[in-house]
Amino acid sequence: MTAFTGMEFLFRFLPAFLAVYYITPKKYRNVTLLGGSILFYAVGEPYFVLLLAAAVWLNYVLASKVERHRNYHKEKKKGTVWLVIALVMDAGLLAAFKISGAFLGTGILPLGLSFYLFKMISFQIDIYRGEIGEMPTFQRTAVYFTMFPQLVSGPIMRYNEGVMATNEREYSWEKVEEGLWYFIVGLGTKVLLADRLAILWKDISVIGYESISTPLAWLGAAGYSMELYFDFWGYSLMASGICVMLGMPFIHNFNHPYASKSIGEFWRRWHITLGSFFRDYIYIPLGGSRVGDSRTVRNLLVVWLLTGLWHGGSLNFVLWGMVLFVLIVIEKMWLWRIFRKVPLLGRCYVLLLIPVTWVFFAITDLEQLSIYLGRMFPFAGSGIAVNPSDVVKNLRMYWPYLLCGAVWCVPVVYRFFEKHRKNPVSVVLTVLIFWMSVYCLVSMGNNPFAYLKF
Amino acid sequence: MEWIKKCPVFFLLMVSGVLFSIVGIIGSFSMYRGYELQLLKQPFLVLMMEGIDKGVMPWEACGIQIPAGNSASETAAEAYSSGQSIEELAETGVYGEETDGTLLAAADETAGIKAADENVQEDVQTEPFPDAADGPEEPVAYEFQEVTEDYFNDAVFIGDSRTVGLFEYGGLEERADFFAKISLTIYDVFTEPVAKDEETGEKITVEEALSKKQYGKVYLMLGINELGTGNTEYFMKSYTAAVEKIRELQPDAIIFVEGIMRVTGEKNENDPIFNNTNINEKNDAIATLADNRDVFYIDVNEVVCDENGDLIGEYTIDEIHLKAKYYEIWKDFLLKHGIVKEGK
Numbered sequence: 001m002t003a004f005t006g007m008e009f010l011f012r013f014l015p016a017f018l019a020v021y022y023i024t025p026k027k028y029r030n031v032t033l034l035g036g037s038i039l040f041y042a043v044g045e046p047y048f049v050l051l052l053a054a055a056v057w058l059n060y061v062l063a064s065k066v067e068r069h070r071n072y073h074k075e076k077k078k079g080t081v082w083l084v085i086a087l088v089m090d091a092g093l094l095a096a097f098k099i100s101g102a103f104l105g106t107g108i109l110p111l112g113l114s115f116y117l118f119k120m121i122s123f124q125i126d127i128y129r130g131e132i133g134e135m136p137t138f139q140r141t142a143v144y145f146t147m148f149p150q151l152v153s154g155p156i157m158r159y160n161e162g163v164m165a166t167n168e169r170e171y172s173w174e175k176v177e178e179g180l181w182y183f184i185v186g187l188g189t190k191v192l193l194a195d196r197l198a199i200l201w202k203d204i205s206v207i208g209y210e211s212i213s214t215p216l217a218w219l220g221a222a223g224y225s226m227e228l229y230f231d232f233w234g235y236s237l238m239a240s241g242i243c244v245m246l247g248m249p250f251i252h253n254f255n256h257p258y259a260s261k262s263i264g265e266f267w268r269r270w271h272i273t274l275g276s277f278f279r280d281y282i283y284i285p286l287g288g289s290r291v292g293d294s295r296t297v298r299n300l301l302v303v304w305l306l307t308g309l310w311h312g313g314s315l316n317f318v319l320w321g322m323v324l325f326v327l328i329v330i331e332k333m334w335l336w337r338i339f340r341k342v343p344l345l346g347r348c349y350v351l352l353l354i355p356v357t358w359v360f361f362a363i364t365d366l367e368q369l370s371i372y373l374g375r376m377f378p379f380a381g382s383g384i385a386v387n388p389s390d391v392v393k394n395l396r397m398y399w400p401y402l403l404c405g406a407v408w409c410v411p412v413v414y415r416f417f418e419k420h421r422k423n424p425v426s427v428v429l430t431v432l433i434f435w436m437s438v439y440c441l442v443s444m445g446n447n448p449f450a451y452l453k454f
Numbered sequence: 455m456e457w458i459k460k461c462p463v464f465f466l467l468m469v470s471g472v473l474f475s476i477v478g479i480i481g482s483f484s485m486y487r488g489y490e491l492q493l494l495k496q497p498f499l500v501l502m503m504e505g506i507d508k509g510v511m512p513w514e515a516c517g518i519q520i521p522a523g524n525s526a527s528e529t530a531a532e533a534y535s536s537g538q539s540i541e542e543l544a545e546t547g548v549y550g551e552e553t554d555g556t557l558l559a560a561a562d563e564t565a566g567i568k569a570a571d572e573n574v575q576e577d578v579q580t581e582p583f584p585d586a587a588d589g590p591e592e593p594v595a596y597e598f599q600e601v602t603e604d605y606f607n608d609a610v611f612i613g614d615s616r617t618v619g620l621f622e623y624g625g626l627e628e629r630a631d632f633f634a635k636i637s638l639t640i641y642d643v644f645t646e647p648v649a650k651d652e653e654t655g656e657k658i659t660v661e662e663a664l665s666k667k668q669y670g671k672v673y674l675m676l677g678i679n680e681l682g683t684g685n686t687e688y689f690m691k692s693y694t695a696a697v698e699k700i701r702e703l704q705p706d707a708i709i710f711v712e713g714i715m716r717v718t719g720e721k722n723e724n725d726p727i728f729n730n731t732n733i734n735e736k737n738d739a740i741a742t743l744a745d746n747r748d749v750f751y752i753d754v755n756e757v758v759c760d761e762n763g764d765l766i767g768e769y770t771i772d773e774i775h776l777k778a779k780y781y782e783i784w785k786d787f788l789l790k791h792g793i794v795k796e797g798k
Contacts, residue, residue, distance in 0.1 A: 211778030
């Protein structure tokens with residue numbers, strides 16, 4: 001049920017929850033949201049829901065201590081101590097699960113752990129810094145930590161960005177409609193594009209990377225780049241759409257990253273809530289880019305090492321983070337001058353290099369990774385049993401998805417649809433996207449083998 | 455009703471959702487009967503979507519029928535494919551009558567699974583070792599022998615994604631013809647447009663292609679996509695008919711019926727359908743079609759499987775298909791299993 005694209009969520013949990021939420025008197029809607037979120041999580045993680053509850057409670061207790069001491073200058077140190085305890089606990093918990101997963105191979109990672117712990121860390125620091133004014137009530141804090149739209153995969157919303165007071169939320173038919181539009185567009189992006197492109201990536205792995213032609217290797221990287229984007233962006237749109245339906249503001253997590261003019265910009269437009277988390281809580285406290293070149297480089301190294309590790313415990317993620325670190329340093333030191341003068345060059349640079357970085361992200365086995373890269377840049381040698389026409393075959397099979405995907409990456413297209421979403425044609429199109437997505441989910445879900453026909 | 459203007463998408467979703475659910479509910483008593491539905495987790499409209507996926511259109515619920523015989527046989531085939539027992543089919547009314555426990559099919563395509571069973575039995579008894587007195591010719595014992603690649607100059611390969619792989623990575627594409635497509639089955643092998651007209655370049659069916667050109671060898675590997683559909687007798691009825699049809703269209707060709715390539719041990723253990731027990735059962739049945747005069751059974755599993763009879767893990771990523779570089783093993787196997795007839 002924890003997947004937004006499951007029938008159970010789409011046709012059972014979500015409608016029932018929305019109905020109960022809106023029937024509940026305004027004053028008690030947080031109770032409904034909290035209860036619904038716990039139920040949502042407990043169905044997916046019947047045991048780790050206790051861990052979540054414990055983390056919520058402990059973080060609230062510690063945050064109260066931090067808050068109590070922050071306003072008195074003399075006691076500021078005590079507040080800092082409590083903050084450190086809270087941060088060590090949250091970061092330690094995350095590290096413990098990630099390390100045990102990476103080294104012991106247990107692979108147990110409680111659902112959404114990386115996301116809700118980051119929310120908790122941001123909450124502690126925002127309390128310490130006084131960015132959150134009064135200490136919120138336990139109920140509001142618990143709702144913030146656990147609210148089901150963001151629980152599993154973010155966005156990592158800040159406490160201040162959400163409207164946690166029920167009477168300050170905006171409840172109207174227009175809001176529901178607006179949220180529903182984001183939700184459906186997100187669903188379509190994920191199901192109709194990302195899930196289809198995922199099959200291309202799978203097909204390529206079946207051939208064996210040593211036997212793919214260089215054009216196919218690039219096509220695969222491009223397809224994977226779109227798949228990853230549509231999967232996560234679609235999911236974020238769905239999550240934020242639900243928040244809007246509940247009367248909260250829309251949280252931006254992606255801002256058409258593939259239209260960026262530099263890799264640095266790309267990362268300010270991709271997974272925005274994670275990027276700003278690292279910026280506000282790691283990079284800037286370390287001095288950011290105002291402390292001289294060598295320390296800027298050090299700060300970037302820390303941020304990208306952590307970004308890599310956050311995404312996964314295996315070595316390829318560290319490598320991926322390091323590749324981005326190097327690219328961003330080069331860009332920050334030298335290339336930015338060129339890109340500022342010739343933005344087109346920057347765009348091409350992004351579109352050429354980002355897919356290469358995603359290959360590091362996608363292939364967890366280092367040997368396989370090097371084979372794939374070897375096929376992308378075939379200077380060292382040729383492949384084995386390569387069929388040069390493989391790219392034609394795959395283009396023939398996947399061109400509709402690749403073309404739609406490329407068009408859907410263009411900001412203007414999305415903005416046009418968004419702006420004219422009330423137009424009757426758009427309304428019908430939106431409804432159509434919903435049912436087409438449901439159809440695809442049913443035909444794949446009931447018959448997983450349809451996904452992989454032989 | 456002012457609110458409808460404020461949220462047209464919401465309103466349309468509600469209306470269409472209710473409508474689709476009604477179709478699902480009505481259909482659950484008729485055409486969607488036998489579909490599985492967990493009401494706690496799925497809405498009724500899932501039935502409609504599933505129906506469309508299987509080619510049963512929603513308007514059929516309202517009694518609008520596309521030419522009767524056709525749709526009945528399709529429904530029968532579909533229902534059978536969803537793993538229902540014959541008894542359930544009888545309940546749905548797809549099968550016309552029940553007499554003395556023998557079911558009579560409404561459409562001849564699905565006619566009498568029992569009868570098919572008997573046919574197979576007959577084949578088993580008579581075909582492989584025919585009495586010398588039965589045929590006009592003396593039986594000649596042919597043995598597999600090593601051949602060179604030009605052996606495939608007059609060959610055609612018919613099959614599913616595995617054969618597609620052989621086409622793409624086996625290095626035979628210049629010599630032989632390939633009528634292969636992902637998810638091709640023995641049930642649609644003659645009707646799917648998987649061949650190419652050599653003159654016009656148009657897509658044509660295997661039946662048309664085999665009528666136009668005569669081949670020296672026909673290789674057939676089908677059966678893995680069919681594992682979830684019906685039992686071995688049901689499968690073999692179509693398989694036998696397919697081989698007979700090839701025989702008819704290609705009277706002089708040597709027909710190689712190929713054993714279905716197995717899956718890896720891990721898949722074998724975890725997959726209730728696509729496992730080696732099911733594959734071996736089909737392969738044993740396919741092998742009975744060989745008469746060693748002009749129909750021969752060859753089994754590539756001899757060279758791609760480990761001592762447990764599972765596809766070697768190293769050879770595959772998805773546990774089903776060979777990686778590109780290992781198709782050569784298959785080709786070498788074929789080269790070692792040529793049949794050469796005197797005077798041909």
